[in-house]
Amino acid sequence: MSQGVTGFEVHDIRFPTSEQLDGSDAMNPDPDYSAAYVVLRTDDGAEGHGFCFTIGRGNDVAAAAIEALRGHVVGRPAPLTAAGLAALHRDLTHDSPLRWLGPEKGVMHMAAGAVVNAAWDLAARQAGLPVWEFLSRMTPEEIVSLVDFRYLTDALTPEEALKILRAAEPGRAERAAALRADGYPAYTTSPGWLGYSDGKLVALARQAVADGFRQIKLKVGGDLADDVRRMRLAREAVGPGVAIAVDANQRWDVSDAVRWMSALAPYAPHWIEEPTSPDDVLGHAAIRAGQPVPVATGEHVANRVVFKQLMQAEAVDFVQIDAARVAGVNENVAVLLLAAKYGLPVCPHAGGVGLCELVQHLAMFDYVAVSGSTKGRVIEYVDHLHEHFADPVRVVSGAYAAPEAPGFSARMLPESVAAHSFPDGPVWRARRTEDAAS
Amino acid sequence: MSQGVTGFEVHDIRFPTSEQLDGSDAMNPDPDYSAAYVVLRTDDGAEGHGFCFTIGRGNDVAAAAIEALRGHVVGRPAPLTAAGLAALHRDLTHDSPLRWLGPEKGVMHMAAGAVVNAAWDLAARQAGLPVWEFLSRMTPEEIVSLVDFRYLTDALTPEEALKILRAAEPGRAERAAALRADGYPAYTTSPGWLGYSDGKLVALARQAVADGFRQIKLKVGGDLADDVRRMRLAREAVGPGVAIAVDANQRWDVSDAVRWMSALAPYAPHWIEEPTSPDDVLGHAAIRAGQPVPVATGEHVANRVVFKQLMQAEAVDFVQIDAARVAGVNENVAVLLLAAKYGLPVCPHAGGVGLCELVQHLAMFDYVAVSGSTKGRVIEYVDHLHEHFADPVRVVSGAYAAPEAPGFSARMLPESVAAHSFPDGPVWRARRTEDAAS
Numbered sequence: 001m002s003q004g005v006t007g008f009e010v011h012d013i014r015f016p017t018s019e020q021l022d023g024s025d026a027m028n029p030d031p032d033y034s035a036a037y038v039v040l041r042t043d044d045g046a047e048g049h050g051f052c053f054t055i056g057r058g059n060d061v062a063a064a065a066i067e068a069l070r071g072h073v074v075g076r077p078a079p080l081t082a083a084g085l086a087a088l089h090r091d092l093t094h095d096s097p098l099r100w101l102g103p104e105k106g107v108m109h110m111a112a113g114a115v116v117n118a119a120w121d122l123a124a125r126q127a128g129l130p131v132w133e134f135l136s137r138m139t140p141e142e143i144v145s146l147v148d149f150r151y152l153t154d155a156l157t158p159e160e161a162l163k164i165l166r167a168a169e170p171g172r173a174e175r176a177a178a179l180r181a182d183g184y185p186a187y188t189t190s191p192g193w194l195g196y197s198d199g200k201l202v203a204l205a206r207q208a209v210a211d212g213f214r215q216i217k218l219k220v221g222g223d224l225a226d227d228v229r230r231m232r233l234a235r236e237a238v239g240p241g242v243a244i245a246v247d248a249n250q251r252w253d254v255s256d257a258v259r260w261m262s263a264l265a266p267y268a269p270h271w272i273e274e275p276t277s278p279d280d281v282l283g284h285a286a287i288r289a290g291q292p293v294p295v296a297t298g299e300h301v302a303n304r305v306v307f308k309q310l311m312q313a314e315a316v317d318f319v320q321i322d323a324a325r326v327a328g329v330n331e332n333v334a335v336l337l338l339a340a341k342y343g344l345p346v347c348p349h350a351g352g353v354g355l356c357e358l359v360q361h362l363a364m365f366d367y368v369a370v371s372g373s374t375k376g377r378v379i380e381y382v383d384h385l386h387e388h389f390a391d392p393v394r395v396v397s398g399a400y401a402a403p404e405a406p407g408f409s410a411r412m413l414p415e416s417v418a419a420h421s422f423p424d425g426p427v428w429r430a431r432r433t434e435d436a437a438s
Numbered sequence: 439m440s441q442g443v444t445g446f447e448v449h450d451i452r453f454p455t456s457e458q459l460d461g462s463d464a465m466n467p468d469p470d471y472s473a474a475y476v477v478l479r480t481d482d483g484a485e486g487h488g489f490c491f492t493i494g495r496g497n498d499v500a501a502a503a504i505e506a507l508r509g510h511v512v513g514r515p516a517p518l519t520a521a522g523l524a525a526l527h528r529d530l531t532h533d534s535p536l537r538w539l540g541p542e543k544g545v546m547h548m549a550a551g552a553v554v555n556a557a558w559d560l561a562a563r564q565a566g567l568p569v570w571e572f573l574s575r576m577t578p579e580e581i582v583s584l585v586d587f588r589y590l591t592d593a594l595t596p597e598e599a600l601k602i603l604r605a606a607e608p609g610r611a612e613r614a615a616a617l618r619a620d621g622y623p624a625y626t627t628s629p630g631w632l633g634y635s636d637g638k639l640v641a642l643a644r645q646a647v648a649d650g651f652r653q654i655k656l657k658v659g660g661d662l663a664d665d666v667r668r669m670r671l672a673r674e675a676v677g678p679g680v681a682i683a684v685d686a687n688q689r690w691d692v693s694d695a696v697r698w699m700s701a702l703a704p705y706a707p708h709w710i711e712e713p714t715s716p717d718d719v720l721g722h723a724a725i726r727a728g729q730p731v732p733v734a735t736g737e738h739v740a741n742r743v744v745f746k747q748l749m750q751a752e753a754v755d756f757v758q759i760d761a762a763r764v765a766g767v768n769e770n771v772a773v774l775l776l777a778a779k780y781g782l783p784v785c786p787h788a789g790g791v792g793l794c795e796l797v798q799h800l801a802m803f804d805y806v807a808v809s810g811s812t813k814g815r816v817i818e819y820v821d822h823l824h825e826h827f828a829d830p831v832r833v834v835s836g837a838y839a840a841p842e843a844p845g846f847s848a849r850m851l852p853e854s855v856a857a858h859s860f861p862d863g864p865v866w867r868a869r870r871t872e873d874a875a876s
Contacts, residue, residue: 028534057506057535061546064502068495096466097495103688103716103738106544108499151715154692154724250541254592277589278541279743281719282750286592300541302740305717312720 003078007041008070012063013412014056014422015353015385016431024195026221027249031055033385034422035353036062036111037412040118042078048122049410050114052107053324053352059422065111068098073115080123082142089116089330090148105302109327116328117358121408130403131329132179132364136172140165143369147334151305155312161337168372175368176402183399184363185374186381187215187245189351191234194219198233205237212398215243215270215378221251224260231267243270246293250274250300254283258290271296271318281306284315296320299349303327304334311342322349323358336366346371351382356393357409360400388416441516445479446508450501451850452494452860453791453823454869462633464659465687469493471823472860473791474500474549475850478556480516486560487848488552490545491762491790497860503549506536511553518561520580527554527768528586543740547765554766555796559846568841569767570617570802574610578603581807585772589743593750599775606810613806614840621837622801623812624819625653625683627789629672632657636671643675650836653681653708653816659689662698669705681708684731688712688738692721696728709734709756719744722753734758737787741765742772749780760787761796770800774808784809789820794831795847798838826854 018030035051036059052062072091079088092112093104101108124134135143144161188211191204201218208216218234220227227246234244246269252260257275264272271294276283278300288295298320301307310316319339321332339346348363350356356379363379371377379400386392390411394401403409419427456468473489474497490500510529517526530550531542539546562572573581582599626649629642639656646654656672658665665684672682684707690698695713702710709732714721716738726733736758739745748754757777759770777784786801788794794817801817809815817838824830828849832839841847857865 028538031535031538055535055538057533058503058539058546061499061503061506061539065496065499065545068499095495097469097493100466100469100493101496101499101545101548102543105540105717105740106546107503107539108496108545110539151691151718151721154721253589277743279543279717279741280589280747282747283589283592283743302543303717305715305721309718309720 003042003044003046003080005040005073005076005078006043007039008074009039010063010066011037011417012059012422013037013417013420014059014428015420016427017384018056024193025219025247025249026194026251028055033353034059035412036066036114037417038066038114038118040073040122042122046078046122046126047411048118048120048125049408049412050116050118050121051324051354051410052110052114053355062107062111065107066114069111069115078122078126079119080126082138082145085116085119085123086146086330088119089146089327092116093148093327104305104327109303110325113324113326113328113331116330117323117408117410120329121410125407128406130361130406131408132361132368132403133176135329135361135365136176136368140169143333146330147337148330152308152334152338155308156338156341160341164337164340165369168369171372172368175372179364179367179402183396183401184360184367185378186213186395186398186400187217187243187378188213188381188383189217190383191216192218194222198230201230202233202237205234209238209242213242214398215245217245217247217273217380219249220246220260220264221248224263227260228263231264231269235267244268245270245273245296247273248275250277252276254286254290257287261291261293265292269293273297273320274300278302279306281309281313281315284310285313288315288317294318296347298322299325301325304331304338307335308338311338311344316344319344319346320349321346321359321362323355323362329362332362336362336370340371345376347377348379350380351384353385354389354410354412356381356386357389357391360393360403361408364402388412441480441482441484441518443478443511443514443516444481445477446512447477448501448504449475449855450497450860451475451855451858452497452866453858454865455822456494462631463657463685463687464632464689466493471791472497473850474504474552475855476504476552476556478511478560480560484516484560484564485849486556486558486563487846487850488554488556488559489762489792489848490548490552491793500545500549503545504552507549507553516560516564517557518564520576520583523554523557523561524584524768526557527584527765530554531586531765542743542765547741548763551762551764551766551769554768555761555846555848558767559848563845566844568799568843569846570799570806570841571614573767573799573803574614574806578607581771584768585775586768590746590772590776593746594776594779598779602775602778603807606807609810610806613810617802617805617840621834621839622798622805623816624651624833624836624838625655625681625816626651626819626821627655628821629654630656632660636668639668640671640675643672647676647680651680652836653683655683655685655711655818657687658684658698658702659686662701665698666701669702669707673705682706683708683711683734685711686713688715690714692724692728695725699729699731703730707731711735711758712738716740717744719747719751719753722748723751726753726755732756734785736760737763739763742769742776745773746776749776749782754782757782757784758787759784759797759800761793761800767800774800774804778809783814785815786817788818789822791823792827792848792850794819794824795827795829798831798841799846802840826850
């Protein structure tokens with residue numbers, strides 16, 4: 001049982017979601033949800049799956065970035081332990097020429113995340129545990145060893161991280177049992193895409209409450225009068241007791257955000273998400289100070305260094321990790337520890353292709369072994385494309401059920417991979433034939 | 439004379455610089471300086487050249503990112519005016535699926551910069567002017583129209599930018615004449631690479647002063663005792679009247695930077711460059727406040743939003759633009775205007791492959807039409823690889839001579855492109871043959 005990594009397959013997979021306006025927002029009018037997908041294989045037949053999420057054009061660039069990491073992976077012993085997974089994460093993010101392409105940001109960093117996450121999928125499968133539980137069973141020392149503390153020590157030292165994790169050791173088993181019994185609270189974005197009519201918005205908002213959700217989300221930022229009307233309709237539809245978050249997808253400058261959110265404030269938005277550039281720490285701080293609605297961001301935050309500053313500058317109320325934007329599980333563990341240090345709730349971003357499947361594991365690990373709480377915390381849920389996964393999320397009565405299958409829930413069905421491969425899978429070939437005929 | 443863009447060629451070009459340890463620093467021990475190079479061609483035979491600079495592995499990812507922009511360029515009218523160049527810049531940086539891969543950062547953003555810069559090369563050639571002069575002849579309104587003010591208006595509005603440019607209109611002709619007569623001050627990094635022996639450092643430092651330079655730069659951050667010794671030797675070699683900047687290439691956390699620079703301070707470093715992560719605005723501010731040496735950064739700053747915050751947070755004393763990291767001339771014009779607003783000197787980063795050739799134009803434009811001054815300002819100079827360019831920089835008596843040839847000085851010699859193409863150019867084929875034989 002040598003367990004070396006011998007296989008490294010990269011796939012460009014795209015779904016034609018732009019045809020339904022699912023996923024439309026103020027910055028992204030016509031996304032084709034896509035995954036640059038990587039499969040690791042060991043010489044004894046084990047597999048690990050990971051991916052970058054993109055919205056169509058450029059998914060080939062993400063695939064090329066993953067391909068550039070092949071030499072770091074093939075031929076190495078399968079990383080099955082905290083030490084092995086820490087070493088892989090550092091090799092991928094400290095490679096000096098590849099780091100030059102970021103550093104630690106953009107598509108090269110996302111590619112490192114895809115490969116790191118695939119290794120976690122592999123390791124957890126080999127351990128026979130879902131990733132949330134595999135992580136939650138590690139010792140505080142092992143968890144700290146996963147994190148690259150470079151550029152973090154002015155906000156969080158390894159010793160402080162260890163203290164946080166040790167404080168959460170008592171009760172791990174009880175919280176894991178509670179998760180299995182009750183799941184983890186979810187909210188839904190499905191009613192609120194910008195491309196939807198008012199009638200569809202109201203119907204889906206009512207349906208969300210009927211389905212047990214206590215929070216929904218609307219996209220905003222196209223037109224202020226439209227947003228006020230949609231927010232009013234949503235508030236009427238769900239009543240005062242259900243939270244309505246709004247999401248501007250980076251559409252505004254600071255003064256726009258302050259003006260817009262002051263106008264929406266009477267309808268009591270739960271948070272304003274991505275009001276401006278994800279790089280603008282000081283802008284988020286100014287927006288938070290300039291209007292009454294709490295601020296959330298993170299799905300496009302490039303790395304732990306920017307998350308650190310959002311917390312240091314008191315720029316956010318909710319920390320929105322994304323499973324596939326930063327360098328995988330390891331960097332997200334850093335962000336969870338930072339959030340715990342600063343006492344901020346983590347409310348993960350999800351949706352897209354497979355982001356719900358991945359990020360649920362990180363939120364559940366946070367509950368069991370880091371923050372010890374689900375208070376004020378919710379995982380985003382979007383009911384898109386789960387049917388393509390071998391171990392899809394189960395959301396029941398407004399809560400994510402704890403995954404039981406070993407791994408990271410990252411494996412896409414082989415027939416879905418084949419059908420949606422770009423540009424030569426049958427789904428895309430058929431569209432080209434139609435276009436040529438019309 | 440239809441002047442549509444019909445040709446879009448992408449080349450992966452690498453130089454085996456790691457064999458000499460030229461360019462070695464604390465983060466990048468063995469770079470092979472490389473360019474992902476793009477050539478635009480119009481139907482009437484005009485050409486524009488641009489590139490991303492990388493340090494070897496992953497240059498193919500940069501080439502793939504440039505390739506992803508082909509559809510935005512081929513078939514459009516050649517962008518020869520401020521309006522055309524502004525429209526191209528926005529099309530490349532606002533493309534929603536490609537923006538998802540950043541947003542506005544990392545290799546996808548660098549690729550947009552390569553294509554934008556190639557278009558500026560083309561436009562300036564067609565105008566028969568070097569880029570610095572082509573830009574300096576535009577009206578304040580045209581220059582403002584080049585800039586994407588999204589995310590900037592809390593620090594700089596179009597109206598403020600216009601005011602800065604109008605204030606610098608008188609004297610443009612005199613300053614252009616002064617540039618032609620005296621050039622623009624340069625400093626040299628050639629003595630200070632980490633891989634060099636003490637003897638080589640001292641000899642090259644003395645040579646730099648003999649050659650007319652009034653500032654040199656040393657790489658630091660490997661080992662504190664080594665750096666103190668090297669700094670002392672350099673100070674003894676050049677005397678008290680020559681500035682010695684030091685450059686840590688992102689090696690430190692905040693407390694490391696404060697400790698290290700406090701130890702080097704007795705030798706009066708002119709600035710500490712890249713003390714920590716280029717994303718860490720608040721970290722740079724803390725380092726600036728925590729020790730006596732002025733702070734410089736920018737070569738890896740991802741975009742105008744991060745530059746804006748470095749200025750808002752009073753985190754830097756010197757702004758180091760790079761011609762090929764952000765989205766080309768247009769975004770660098772934004773940074774020059776921000777620096778003028780905040781009263782900070784711009785001291786461009788250069789070196790690598792062709793970065794000196796490009797960035798001299800931006801510093802000269804800054805002098806003629808934005809800041810109106812060269813006081814406290816210097817352009818980095820490294821004497822590597824200029825022989826591969828058709829219009830190489832000329833540095834005489836410690837100053838860059840103003841380029842006179844039309845364009846952006848970006849065109850690489852066809853024989854250099856052919857020889858260094860990776861992996862199949864003769865330079866790389868020969869190395870593989872040697873490796874196989876040894």
